Amino acid sequence: xxxxxxxxxxxxxxxxxxxxxxxIIETLRGAVISGELxxxxxxxxxxxxxxxxxxxxxxxxxxxxxAMEGLVEAVRNKGFRVTEPSEEELDHLTxxxxxxxxxTVRRIAESGVDPERIAELRPLAEDIENAAAAHxxxxxxxxDMEFHTKLLSLAGNPQLVETVRSLRARxxxxxxxxxxxxxxxxxxxxxHTELLDLIDRHDAEGAEQLMRRHIGHVRxxxxxxxxxxxxxxxxxxx
Numbered sequence: 001x002x003x004x005x006x007x008x009x010x011x012x013x014x015x016x017x018x019x020x021x022x023x024i025i026e027t028l029r030g031a032v033i034s035g036e037l038x039x040x041x042x043x044x045x046x047x048x049x050x051x052x053x054x055x056x057x058x059x060x061x062x063x064x065x066x067a068m069e070g071l072v073e074a075v076r077n078k079g080f081r082v083t084e085p086s087e088e089e090l091d092h093l094t095x096x097x098x099x100x101x102x103x104t105v106r107r108i109a110e111s112g113v114d115p116e117r118i119a120e121l122r123p124l125a126e127d128i129e130n131a132a133a134a135h136x137x138x139x140x141x142x143x144d145m146e147f148h149t150k151l152l153s154l155a156g157n158p159q160l161v162e163t164v165r166s167l168r169a170r171x172x173x174x175x176x177x178x179x180x181x182x183x184x185x186x187x188x189x190x191x192h193t194e195l196l197d198l199i200d201r202h203d204a205e206g207a208e209q210l211m212r213r214h215i216g217h218v219r220x221x222x223x224x225x226x227x228x229x230x231x232x233x234x235x236x237x238x
Contacts, residue, residue, distance in 0.1 A: 020054060020058055021058045021061060021062060024052060024054070024058055024059055024062040025062040025065055025066065026142050027052075027138055027142070028048070028059075028062055028063065028066060029066060029069075029071065029142070029145075029169060030137075030138040030139070030140075030141040030142040030145075031138050032066065032071045032072065032082055032172075033071075033141045033145075033168075033169065033171065033172060033173060034137040034138055034140070034141045034173060034176050034177075035137075035172060035173070035176065035177070036137055036138055037082050038082060039082050039083070039084035039172075040081065040082065040084060041081065041082055042075050042078050042079050042080065042081045043063075043079050043080055043081075043082070044078065044079035044080075045059045045060040045063060045079060045080070046059075047079075048063075063079075063080045066080075067080065069166070069169055069170070070083060070170055071083060071169065071170070084172070085170065085171070085172060089170075090171065090172065093167050093170055093171050094171075094215060094216075096167055097164065097167050097168070097171075097215050098212065098215055100160060100163065100164055100167075101148070101152065101164060101211055101215060102208055102211050102212050102215070103208070104152055104155050104157075104160065105151070105152075105195070105199070105207050105208060105211040106204045106205075106207055106208040106211075107155060107204075108151070108152075108154050108155055108199060108207075109198060109199045109202055109203060109204040109206075109207040109208075110202070110204040112202055113154055113199060113200075115200065117154060118196050118199060118200050120150075121147060121150060121151060121196055122193070122196060124143055124146060124147040124150070124192075125147060125192035125193045125196060126193070127139075127143050128140060128143050128144055128147060128189045128192050129186055129189045129190060129192075129193070131143060131189075132180060132185040132186045132188075132189040133186050135177075135180045135181075135185075137176045137177060137180065140176065140185075140189070141173070141176070144192075145165065145168055145169075147192055148164070148168065149161050149164065149165050151195075152164055188217060191210060191213075191214050194210060195207060195210050195211065195214070198210060
């Protein structure tokens, strides 16, 4: 595959924080998960660094970290290629998430949560909807990850949270852009607020059903693979 450094304008979502390296990792991870960085394409660290307006070193270090997570792979003397899970791998990741996240959310709702802890999550749920409305897919995915890991942390099992974080990072939700273009992403994103409402009411059954449906969206609707970026017809449309 040829090197493609032109399809990275979405990285403008990058916002400087005190820890630049961590911000770059989060942004690039979100770009891979959302499909903004395309599968099978090769991206060079210097070209990505230009998008962040930083040197190539922290970007290269971030990409090495993402390679350890299985999101990209190094291509000698060229850069990094975005990896693409197979249909079977996506099914396996979804199955694992169902087995872990659904009963955990039910248990959280059953045991009850301090209302202040729920209140702390509501701004994140709102930010997910705002990002969806703005078609900012990288921010949407990044905050979504933060929301769900913080929610699951209420169960008091940090190992469970890290496992789910890994499973989510290895998933792909390529169909986000088409959902946003059709005006459906905001409605889907509102499920985060609905989930908090159910937990706040100790509605364990409702929370379980919503969480199961929410994960199903990722695999059933959002995981549509993009067409081959090297296809001449597609390339002419870019």
